Structures are given as C-alpha cells and as structure tokens.
Amino acid sequence: MAHADKAPSNPVAGFFKIEGTAIALVFVLLVILFMLTAPRAFLGYRVYMSFMATVPPPMIIALGLTLVVVAGEMDLSFPSVVAFASYVFCQLYQSYDLTWLALVAALVTGTVMGFINGLVVTKLGIPSLIATLGMLFLWGGLVTVVSNGASLAIPDIEGRLIHTVLAGRIGVIPVQFLWALAVAVVVWLILNRHRFGESLLFIGDNLKVAKVVGIAIDREKIKLFTLMGLLSALAGVFLTLETTTYFSQAGMGYLLTVVAAVFIGGTSIFGGAGKVVGTVFGALIVAIIEAGLVASGVAGFWTRFYIGLVFIVSVTMNAAIEDPDKVPLLRQLRSRARN
Amino acid sequence: MTVTPAAATPIVRLENVGKRYGKVVSLKEVTLEIGPNEIVGLIGDNGAGKSTLIKVLTGVEPPTSGTLYVRGQRIDAASYSVKEAHKLRIETVYQDSSLGEKQPLWRNFFVGRPITNRFGFIDVKAEKRIAEAIMRSTIGFRGVGLDVDTPVSRLSGGERQGVAIGRAMHFDSDLIVLDEPTVALALKEVQKVLDFIRSIKAGGRSCIYIEHNIHHVHEVCDRLVVLDRGEIALDAPTSSMTYQELADFLMSLHHRRPVAAS
Numbered sequence: 001m002a003h004a005d006k007a008p009s010n011p012v013a014g015f016f017k018i019e020g021t022a023i024a025l026v027f028v029l030l031v032i033l034f035m036l037t038a039p040r041a042f043l044g045y046r047v048y049m050s051f052m053a054t055v056p057p058p059m060i061i062a063l064g065l066t067l068v069v070v071a072g073e074m075d076l077s078f079p080s081v082v083a084f085a086s087y088v089f090c091q092l093y094q095s096y097d098l099t100w101l102a103l104v105a106a107l108v109t110g111t112v113m114g115f116i117n118g119l120v121v122t123k124l125g126i127p128s129l130i131a132t133l134g135m136l137f138l139w140g141g142l143v144t145v146v147s148n149g150a151s152l153a154i155p156d157i158e159g160r161l162i163h164t165v166l167a168g169r170i171g172v173i174p175v176q177f178l179w180a181l182a183v184a185v186v187v188w189l190i191l192n193r194h195r196f197g198e199s200l201l202f203i204g205d206n207l208k209v210a211k212v213v214g215i216a217i218d219r220e221k222i223k224l225f226t227l228m229g230l231l232s233a234l235a236g237v238f239l240t241l242e243t244t245t246y247f248s249q250a251g252m253g254y255l256l257t258v259v260a261a262v263f264i265g266g267t268s269i270f271g272g273a274g275k276v277v278g279t280v281f282g283a284l285i286v287a288i289i290e291a292g293l294v295a296s297g298v299a300g301f302w303t304r305f306y307i308g309l310v311f312i313v314s315v316t317m318n319a320a321i322e323d324p325d326k327v328p329l330l331r332q333l334r335s336r337a338r339n
Numbered sequence: 340m341t342v343t344p345a346a347a348t349p350i351v352r353l354e355n356v357g358k359r360y361g362k363v364v365s366l367k368e369v370t371l372e373i374g375p376n377e378i379v380g381l382i383g384d385n386g387a388g389k390s391t392l393i394k395v396l397t398g399v400e401p402p403t404s405g406t407l408y409v410r411g412q413r414i415d416a417a418s419y420s421v422k423e424a425h426k427l428r429i430e431t432v433y434q435d436s437s438l439g440e441k442q443p444l445w446r447n448f449f450v451g452r453p454i455t456n457r458f459g460f461i462d463v464k465a466e467k468r469i470a471e472a473i474m475r476s477t478i479g480f481r482g483v484g485l486d487v488d489t490p491v492s493r494l495s496g497g498e499r500q501g502v503a504i505g506r507a508m509h510f511d512s513d514l515i516v517l518d519e520p521t522v523a524l525a526l527k528e529v530q531k532v533l534d535f536i537r538s539i540k541a542g543g544r545s546c547i548y549i550e551h552n553i554h555h556v557h558e559v560c561d562r563l564v565v566l567d568r569g570e571i572a573l574d575a576p577t578s579s580m581t582y583q584e585l586a587d588f589l590m591s592l593h594h595r596r597p598v599a600a601s
Contacts, residue, residue, distance in 0.1 A: 189460070193460050193463065194459050194461065195459045195461060198446060198450060201441075201442055202442065205439040205440060205441050206440065209450075210439075211399065211421075212397075212431065212433055213437075214425060214451040215450075215451060272439065
C-alpha cells in the first residue's frame with residue numbers, strides 16, 4: 001500500500017512535475033500533427049481564432065466540473081443549465097432590451113439551479129451522477145416548456161456594449177477567450193489556495209477524514225454545485241453572445257466534450273486531486289481534435305469516435321500514472337512479469 | 340496566569356451518556372471523567388463501544404442521551420462539533436482516517452483550520468514553514484526523502500501516526516485521543532508511539548489511549564477503563580492491578596459473554 005518508491009530528481013521528471021506540462025506537450029504534438037495533415041488550415045491563424053471563440057463555453061464548464069470531480073462528485077446537468085441561462089438571457093434581451101441585467105438574471109438562474117442540484121445530492125442522498133442526470137432531464141424539460149420549444153435569435157446584440165466587452169474582438173483575438181482564462185485563474189486559486197478548495201480535496205480524497213477534521217461536508221458540496229451552476233450559466237451567456245441564438249438543445253453538445261476535457265486534463269476519476277491547467281488544455285485538445293480531423297479530411301462522423309478513443313486512453317494513462325495497480329490490465333501484466 | 344480552582348475539575352466528564360444507532364445500542368449510561376494530566380487506557384473488544392465513546396466525546400456524533408461537560412462547562416449537544424472540540428482543545432488521532440492520502444503533508448497538518456487571510460485564501464508559505472518545523476522538531480523526521488510536499492500515500496504507518504500526533508501537539512490540546520495508534524506498526528515504531536504518550540504526560544496534558552494490546556496500555560497508562568457491550572466494566576488506577584490481574588479480568592469478561600448474551 002505505502003510505496004516509498006521513486007524520488008525523482010532528474011530534470012525531465014522535474015519538468016513533468018510542473019502542473020500541466022505533460023498535457024501541454026500533448027496539445028503541442030497534436031497541433032504539429034494537424035499542421036502536417038491539414039497544413040492549409042493549421043498553418044494559418046484563422047483556425048486558432050475560431051477556437052478561441054468556440055472553446056470558452058465548454059472550457060468554463062469544464063473548469064467548474066474539475067472542482068466537482070475533485071470532490072468525488074459528478075454533474076451531468078450542466079447542458080440544461082446552459083440552455084436555461086441562454087433562454088433567460090435571450091428572452092430578457094428580446095422582450096425588455098436588458099443587457100447587463102439580463103446577464104445578472106441568467107447567472108442568478110444558473111446559481112439557483114446549481115443550489116437546487118446541491119440540495120438534491122446532499123439532502124436526498126442520491127449519488128450525484130444519477131441525481132444530476134435526473135436534473136438534466138428536469139431542467140431541460142422545464143426550459144423547453146417555458147420557451148415553448150421555440151428558438152430565439154438576437155442578432156442585433158452584436159455591437160452592443162455587453163457583446164463588445166464579453167465576446168468582442170481585440171484585434172483578431174476573441175475576448176471571451178481571455179475571460180475563460182480569467183475564470184481558469186480564479187478556479188486554480190480556489191482549488192489550490194483557498195480553504196474551500198482544500199475542503200473539496202479532502203472530501204474527494206476520503207470522506208471519513210474530511211468528517212473527522214471538521215469539514216462541513218454537506219455545506220461544502222452545496223456550495224460546490226452552486227458554483228457549478230453559476231459557471232454553467234456563465235458559459236451559457238458566452239455561447240449565446242457568440243451564436244446570438246437560443247435553442248433548447250444548446251449545451252447538449254457539450255456533455256461529452258466537457259467531461260472528456262476534465263479527464264483528459266488529468267483530474268483523478270477517483271477524486272481528491274485535480275489539475276486546473278490540465279483542464280484548460282483538455283478543453284483545447286478536444287476542440288482541436290474536432291477541428292483537426294475535419295480539416296484533415298476525416299469524415300465528420302468520425303470525430304466523436306476519436307474523442308471517445310482519446311478519452312479512454314487518457315483516463316487510463318492518468319490512472320496508471322497515479323497508481324499502476326488501479327488499472328487491472330496493468331496489474332495483471334505486472335504480477336505476471338514478477339513471477 | 341493565576342492558578343484557578345478549575346485545575347482540579349476534570350477536562351471532560353460524560354454523565355449517563357447513551358448512543359444508539361436505530362435499534363442498536365452502542366453506549367448505555369456511561370459516566371466517565373478524564374482528569375488533568377492523566378493517561379487513561381481505554382480497553383474493550385470490537386463493538387464494545389470504544390469508537391462510539393470517542394466519537395461522542397470529540398464531537399463527531401451527538402449522543403442520544405446524557406450530558407457532556409468540558410472543564411465543568413455543560414456542552415450543548417446540538418452545537419457541539421469537531422470544530423467546537425478543537426476550540427475546547429480536544430484532539431483526536433484516528434488509526435486510519437486522520438490523513439488525506441493524496442494530499443501533501445503540509446495540507447494534512449492544517450486541514451480543517453488552515454491559516455488564511457480574511458477572504459479564506461490559505462497562506463501556503465506559513466503553513467509549509469510551520470509544517471516543516473513540526474516535522475523536524477516534534478516528530479523528528481529527518482532525511483528519509485520526506486518533505487512537506489510529500490503525499491501521505493508515500494509514508495509508512497509509523498510516519499503517518501507521527502504526522503497525526505505532531506498535528507495534535509502543534510494545536511496545543513489539553514486532551515489527545517489516540518485511537519489504536521499502534522495497529523499495524525513495526526515494533527520499533529510502536530516504541531516511538533509509546534514514547535510520545537509519555538511525552539504527553541510530561542507536557543502536562545491528558546490522553547485517552549485506545550489499544551488492543553493490553554501490555555502497552557498497562558505500561559504507559561495511569562488509569563484503566565474497560566468497556567464491555569456499551570457499559571463500563573472497570574475503572575481503576577493502573578497501580579491497583581498487575582498486568583496479570585488485568586489480563587485475567589478481561590478473560591473473565593469473555594467467559595461471561597455467552598451467558599449474558601443469551
């Protein structure tokens with residue numbers, strides 16, 4: 001159990017101990033790969049600009065989900081929270097010409113939804129994977145009912161101050177990418193430097209320990225799901241500003257990619273450890289695979305297949321890095337090698 | 340500092356404390372005092388109610404009946420919690436659930452009461468510095484490739500006890516509860532733990548020492564308390580019993596058991 005092996009002191013191992021370096025390297029390799037297979041797209045700057053415009057919503061959700069996974073929980077309800085926030089924002093803009101207030105209302109909506117998710121998980125005691133799957137349907141159904149199943153378009157928001165500030169362009173760089181990085185910095189600070197993050201680490205590591213050291217487990221979990229709701233709503237607003245539309249399935253496309261981004265980034269599926277920098281690159285990797293495969297001439301239908309493949313491989317690799325014995329296949333191979 | 344009469348009052352006093360989980364009665368009507376600067380050995384079989392007693396005492400779980408006094412002050416069961424117990428300077432070292440495996444040592448020293456600014460951000464530098472000092476001076480970790488960033492999963496069983504004990508020492512508690520600290524330890528490491536228990540006594544603090552090995556208990560404790568099926572079967576100074584008498588008494592409990600259970 002206690003393995004006092006490997007005390008790495010060589011520079012290579014030291015380099016990979018810095019958070020996110022390994023995953024950043026994977027990202028760079030992918031970019032180089034796509035530069036070779038799709039030079040026309042990947043040697044220009046446009047494809048990267050388009051990334052920076054489309055990656056922020058899933059990246060922001062993935063950052064929130066990283067905290068959730070660190071605490072040993074899961075939240076699958078975010079696509080519906082994204083849709084609901086998007087609806088609230090669009091509706092208030094269209095009907096009452098609200099912009100900043102519409103943003104606040106959308107964020108409050110998501111926060112309340114997250115708070116209710118937290119209550120369902122902690123007070124009803126349903127495992128969060130199942131509870132939030134239920135809430136995905138519940139919130140998704142509700143927003144479809146409220147919006148009457150219709151879509152909304154708000155093309156004239158382009159040029160308004162809120163659009164310029166949140167989703168405009170500085171030169172060619174989409175502003176929302178900078179906002180997403182700012183969220184990443186805040187989430188990193190919460191996880192690594194704030195007592196709330198420390199509580200999440202210990203809750204995910206060992207619930208019994210968290211309890212005996214005096215962490216208010218339910219309260220922290222409710223805070224966690226509330227924050228997740230807020231970030232999902234923020235992502236919903238960014239998505240709405242970029243696409244200037246609402247439709248009830250907005251966000252559903254993120255379900256796989258966001259979860260994949262978190263685990264590709266190296267956050268432990270067993271809880272108790274998370275890599276915020278990894279999640280940032282995880283989100284970029286998922287996006288670049290989607291774009292890169294299409295640009296390389298692989299049929300679009302294959303992209304999900306490859307994301308799934310990368311997902312499985314990276315989760316296995318991360319588990320193996322954490323502890324090779326957690327991968328039964330490796331454990332068998334190792335025990336056979338020993339005999 | 341003036342010497343107050345409070346010095347004579349027990350640190351904790353349980354009065355007719357009971358605890359049931361649904362229909363299962365874990366503790367019935369237990370009355371127990373722990374005085375200042377006293378090492379009390381708590382002995383009993385698995386399921387005798389030792390862990391429950393400790394959980395009630397340290398605020399992990401509220402009792403279902405009875406009252407708890409800390410330094411003569413009646414404790415409100417509804418608001419009593421681990422945090423409250425820490426404030427009252429009661430610390431617990433659990434055999435296997437005191438440390439977060441994946442977390443670095445410095446976090447484990449301060450979890451639950453980190454050094455933060457008023458926005459709740461942790462002063463990592465200060466925590467690491469103090470953790471380092473505790474490791475060097477209090478528990479004597481030198482060399483062996485351990486530093487404050489080492490995750491607990493890389494520590495041996497004895498080292499883990501050392502960290503948990505060092506933490507209890509740092510937070511300057513009056514009463515330290517040790518829940519079977521020597522389970523699964525090598526002989527040399529057991530001796531270290533016993534030395535620590537003696538240093539608790541030397542430092543003027545009190546300790547409740549839960550242990551299966553009655554030899555160890557008899558060696559270091561001032562007083563012996565035997566729990567049997569949720570009740571106190573014996574509460575006597577160690578000096579009143581030889582090791583052999585204690586062993587015989589515990590055996591007699593075993594023989595009584597089938598009769599009493601039927």
